[in-house]
Ligand code: HPA
């Protein structure tokens with residue numbers, strides 16, 4: 414059995430993908446032109462060369478700059494539609510997509526413009542490509558609690574369009590505790606909760622996201638390994654961790670893929686899933702991440718199938734859809 418073919422063909426589920434991080438350089442240039450915005454790069458090639466990061470913040474600076482080309486509902490549609498086409502190509506049949514409203518509302522763009530464009534792509538992707546999806550509204554943790562609360566309020570007319578809330582951006586200096594109240598409000602509204610934790614920040618952030626924000630998944634979470642007791646608790650509760658291998662390499666959370674603690678995490682019984690995070694910036698989509706891990710860690714077809722099934726079970730898809738994906 415050819416493992417590459419197996420990875421390609423197996424139905425896949427993605428649980429950690431920032432839609433703004435799927436903005437390919439070519440689309441960034443064409444949207445810049447359409448919106449008469451000048452980019453500080455003379456070509457797609459020059460832009461791609463800038464994609465070298467020493468840490469999360471260096472990436473975030475370029476990621477927020479890139480997102481400035483997104484202005485109209487059509488831009489958000491085009492962004493998501495391009496991503497859904499890669500899902501179909503790679504046999505990713507269900508995806509749970511993060512979006513960062515504050516990145517856009519801070520520039521004067523209405524949250525409705527963002528959500529309506531994404532929702533039109535979502536409908537079309539399900540109808541034309543057979544790719545189902547859910548949307549998770551992320552709060553930017555480098556902004557204030559008040560700004561997060563305002564964002565949740567602004568999203569109220571669109572609550573049926575989102576499955577949950579998340580927490581992303583700069584982890585250092587912005588621990589989960591800062592967002593306890595807005596996460597409690599989201600829970601009251603019936604929304605699911607996830608948070609980035611233990612990517613660059615300590616294991617305590619994983620514990621506090623779990624206990625204080627009451628999340629049902631942890632995004633990244635790799636640094637939970639620094640707290641053995643926490644690892645045992647996460648494994649016991651089977652809290653899903655949405656691990657992003659290429660991201661961790663590109664942002665120097667690990668020095669290279671062969672040094673990634675994935676095998677250790679799996680051997681400790683953690684509910685690990687594989688994801689792409691910001692594929693346009695980190696060198697590949699979910700399929701490429703899985704292929705590289707399968708090769709680097711010599712995973713068997715059974716191990717890959719188990720990882721894919723963990724992602725199905727950890728998703729917020731309906732029970733009917735989960736059965737279709739299993
Ligand atoms: N971490 C935090 N914030 C982010 C990321 C990430 O990996 N990607 C996009 N926003």
Ligand code: ZN
Nearest residue numbers: 431581609690
């Ligand atoms: Zn992320």
